[in-house]
Structures are given as C-alpha cells and as structure tokens.
Amino acid sequence: MRDLRQTIVDNLPKGFEETMSYGMNGYIVPHTGYPIGYHCDPNLPLPFVHIAAQKNFYALYHGGLYSQPNLLHWFTETYPKHTSARLDMGKSCVRFKKRSIFPMLFWRNCFRKSPSNNGSPSMNRR
Secondary structure, three states, rough: OOOHHHHHHHHHOOOOEEEEOOOEEEEEEOOOOOOOOOOOEOOOOOOEEEEEEEOOOOEEHHHHHOOOOHHHHHHHHHHOOOOOOOOOEEEOOEEEEEHHOOOOHHHHHHHHOOOOOOOOOOOOOO
C-alpha cells in the first residue's frame, strides 16, 4: 500500500489533498478547487481517490472513472495491456486479489490523466 500511496501522491495534479476519510487513505478536491463540494453533502469536499486493504482484496476507488467517460474508456481499453489479471471493477472501485498483480506504471499514467483546471482540480458530475 505504501507504493500505491506514493504513486498517487507523485502523480495526481496539484490541488488535491491527502486525507483520511471513510476509514481509508483519501485524496480529495478541497472546496477551494470545487466550491459546491460533494453532491451527497455539500459541506464535505469532493472525494476523488481512496485506497484500502480489505479482508480479501485491495481496493482503489477512483471517482474520475465514474464521472469522466473518456477516462473510463481509456482505462478499460488500456488496463488489459498492463496485466494478465482480469479487471474486477464496479462503478469506481477497482479490486485486486494480490498486490503483485497491481500494474503500478499503468496507475501512474491513470493518475496523471486525472482532471485538472490550471492546477485546481474539478470534476463534472453525471
């Protein structure tokens, strides 16, 4: 998990903040970058990426995959080129049974494609 955390920190565009939320390491868009906040509770900043070690798998929750159709398309087309593991994915959750099958180079590229607007992140909601 340390490698993954460092990959996220090194590759997300400026403007995201690292927090602990939902019991996981999280990377959020603060109100200064997205003033309307999280649609479920506007008082909260917009959650963007979270990582967790669950009982039977590792999970990476990437809000950009849910909210950015172009990023999701790139992700699903490119992922199989970087690992032999089958893609196990929900709307924004990508699950890995083994740490060894986590394609770090692929994720580095994915985080670099995260939305940004002149250093201030933003997201379009569906």
